[in-house]
Amino acid sequence: MTGIFFELRERYLPHRPAPTLAVVGSCNAGKSTLINALLEEEISPVDVLPATPCPIFFCYGEAFSASVGGRLIKQTQSGRDLAFLLRQKNICRNQVEITLPNPRLKKCTLIDTPGLDSANQNQLLKEIIPLADFILYLFHQRGLDDRDRYFLYRLKGSPFLHSFNRISFWVNSNCGHPDGSALASTRAALGEIFGRELPVNYLDTKNKESVENLRLFIEAEMAHLTLKEIEKLFKEEDKHIPRQLARALSIKEDGQFLSAFWDIYERARAALETGRQFGMLQQMRSGIRERLAAYNRKVLPVQVSPAATREAWQIVNFSLIKERLLNLLQRLLKDPALKSPAARERLRELAKSMANDRFFITLWGPFSSGKSTFLNALMQEALLPAQDKSTTSSIIRLHYGPEKLAVAHYPLQVTLSLLDERDGEVFLCREELAALDGWLKKPNFLNTVREIEVCIGGKFSQVDMAQLRTLFARTQNLFRPPAFPASINSPVPAITRSIPAKRATRAVTAVRFSFHNAREKTYHLADPNEFMEFKHLIVTPEEAILVDGIDIYHPAEMFKLATFVDTPGIDSVHTRYTKTVTSWLSKSDVHLVFFNGRHMLSPTHRDLLRHMVFPEKFWENCFCVINFADTLNRNEKERVAAFLRRELAPSAPPEIHFISALDALKDKNNFAFNQFLRRLERFVLTQRGENVLLRRIEQIKELLTMDCHEPSPAGRVLEKYCRELEEIRVILKQPGGYRLWKMPASLRKG
CATH class of the missing domain: 3.40.50.300 (P-loop containing nucleotide triphosphate hydrolases)
Structure with a gap:
């Protein structure tokens, strides 16, 4: 059915190139595999490692050809040759154009882009995205990651994304049966980025049914772009029809009059037919969306009982909202539309204050x-x-x-208190004493120590290792019971006694270690060995x-x-x-x-x-x-x-x-536990959302209204920032973020 629309393009837009569709996403998201599936031939290189170092344009041609930076490469005659060409070192600086006698490329030109992990995002945003009429954004099966989020924030601020009809989002489930979590989390993350709920669908580049669904979707979207162009063309012609009719009515010769009138009639009929085709296309797009929704339900696992699913909900991601506000402030401070120096300085102070906000x-x-x-x-x-x-x-x-x-986190200095005083009596802190004894027996630990100080009588003084051991032994002996003479070679007394505070003035109250460097140690908790090391760290006092x-x-x-x-x-x-x-x-x-x-x-x-x-x-x-x-x-x-x-x-x-x-x-799904979490969420939404972030939003809007009250181009630019602030405000006012959480009836009764 979409063939009708492409016939209209060839009839009314013969000199315009086919629409361009760019496939964008992280490395190994399946972009090249998708291109091959759409073209039904293995042409774009696929590998477990990143295999697309530069953008590859796939266009229609009578024969296979490859060119790099406009220069024809005669040695490249097939997909295998293309993979060899892409492995060259200097290829990443250029664009590769492939022409193929594939009928599907008559409908649209495809762009296979490098993964966001390896490509220069500035090049992608400035050189490739502006060439595309439509973006197909592909996520890993795990969903949206940090690089995706960063790129989409930048894409949102670009001139390309003036309409959400020019982009679609897909989760590639080619790594096994999906459980639905990535689809839900990606929708939530996109809602936080763009301030509205956007459709996200599952795609399996290895599944013929899924690829066919996507192909129908792409053809419908390309047809929509074509009809919009034709509609724009006819709107321009409509302006001239009254003048042309007046001119035709002034013709006295009947044959010439009928010829002129017939031309006007044909153009008007074509415009009306295009409107009718537009309505048919909208119905077809609606049917494709229903087909995609059915496929999403089909690939998901069998739903469990409502009692098991009623407690699932989404939390407002305050860190992302704060990051979004800071990103808005950074863009605003760089925008020349902001004229007022006082407002600019105040916004700079707000950005600095917001960056330090913690909850x-x-x-x-x-x-x-x-x-x-x-x-x-x-x-x-x-x-x-x-x-x-x-x-x-x-x-x-x-x-x-x-x-x-x-x-x-290991600090530059650690102070170990060895004594505890209560009601005039002093007690020995055995755990700290045992830790100190253990440290003194470890050469590796002692090598990290720069300086040792001991506190006696309320004053710290520097000592060496031998002096510390002597003072350490003397302090232990003060707390030994009389039945355990000091000659017993026990590093830490198994039994201690309290002594009066006056007598404890000769004891070491605390020991302070200063180290050469502060340091950090990271544990990957998914690794069983590192997880055991982490648990050992927490439960071992030493x-x-x-x-x-x-x-x-x-x-x-x-x-x-x-x-x-x-x-x-x-x-x-x-x-x-x-x-x-x-x-x-x-x-x-x-x-x-x-x-x-x-x-x-x-x-x-x-x-x-x-x-x-x-x-x-x-x-x-x-x-x-x-x-x-x-x-x-x-x-x-x-x-x-x-x-x-x-x-x-x-x-x-x-x-x-x-x-x-x-x-x-x-x-x-424990009821009491989840009920408490919901109450805690609502409380934090009030405290952090309304009392902190909403107050920040209002402050920014007040400063912007100082500059955007006049109907000037600069004022209209600043109004765009005000609309974005309003989107963020709406997110914060809804429990669970943009996706409103519906309280179960069982909780409402309580």
Whole structure:
């Protein structure tokens, strides 16, 4: 049926070349394989490594020919010769043009482009994209990655993308049966980039049905472009018809009058016929879209029960929205349409301030209350060690990222407190003492040390290794019980005693190590060996004390919302944990205070809560999370809730949620757990979206209105930025981002 439209092109646009379609995407996304499938011949080189070093134009011709930079290459007579030609070193600077006697190339010229991983994106945007009438963007089966996202942000700001009718997005599922996750995540990411929902379809370059669907789609889109050109041509002719009719009516000779009138009639009839064909094409395009949607449903796995799928939702990716705002500000600052120096300076200050914006959700509370298990449930895997004893020994920040990575930060200086004073009595910190003893036995560690200082009587002084060992032994002996004489060769006493604070003035209070360099160590958590090394780092105090903090990157959906922070238990016997957590809480934006439901009413917990004094405003950004709720009956839950409201903040009681993180780790559809996540998401949307990012958007719009109030070309340019800001504002005002989350009826009842 599309042949009719191409006949119209040959009739009314005989001297115009066929439309051009560019296939764009990352390396090994399947672009060359797709070109070969569309042409039904192996012409474009395909390899497991990048095989397209430069753009290749496939045009119609009576015979096969190849030219590079306009120069004909006689030695290239087939696809095999083309693969050899593309392996030449200097080929990447040129464009290759291939002519083929393939009838499909009469309908459109195809461009096979280099992968975004290896090609110069500036060349692609400036030289290739402007030549294309339509872009077919191909993703890996895994969906959109960072390079795709960066390129699409740049493409959005280019003159090419003035209409979304000139681009389509496809996920190539040629690596096995897809599960639908890449399709959903790619749609979500494109919505965040372009501020609107865009169609994304599955494609399998190895499947004939899928390729045929794509071929029909391409022919329909090329026909649409052709009819738009013809329609534009007839609109120009319509302007002249009244004048031509007036001229024909002035002709007195009947034969000449009928000839002139017939020409006008034929042109008008052709214009009306084109309009009718346009309506037919729209119906055909609609049918093709339904066919593609049916194929998407066909390739996806069998749907599970509604009870299992009701809890899936998308999270607003604040980091991407912030990146989009910063990208807008950078483009705006470079735009000459912004005239006001004061507005330009203020926007520069806003960009700097926004770049430093961070949002942290901190989990803190007693040890063994399920904080790490909660985070494991968010990731749906036991990535963080969780034990009955105190396990987390440093601040662990969890960010959203496409790969599972952990980065341990080792500072330039580490101070180890050896003593703890309580009520006039001094105790020895055995874990720190054991760590120090272990360090002194490791030559590799000692080689990294630049300087050692010890604190005695409140003052630090520099010592060498021999002096440190002497002072170390003397401090241990002060805390040995009388029954264990100092002559016993034990590096760390198995049993210690407390001594009065006055007597402890001769002991080493702390040891400070200064290192030659600060360093980082990265663990690829998908690798089993590196994952075991990472777990060893966390659970081994001797190693963990040296770490200043750990950053984990994981593709968990909730980590798009904010950075989650795991902290050591505040009631641990290691007092340094309490100091570490207390110093971090001032940086946190939202607090999740965890308690073990079975230990809530114990005397230890009561004393702990009564000694924690926080301002009432603190509880406005706080959620109390009672873990192990599956072990409590209804009456016990009511008693725990009443106790917390009474002890924490009677005038402004915090929200209290009962969950079981361990059950949620085993079952991602756990109702209470997901209900709490939804509440947390809505709260963060208000705090971070409305109170931070929306305020930034309003500030930018106010500055822009200072310059775009006049109906000038510059004012119209600035209005484009205002429209983009409005798109971002709409995303932030919707729960779950541009894709609105629909609350299940079971949750609405609660």
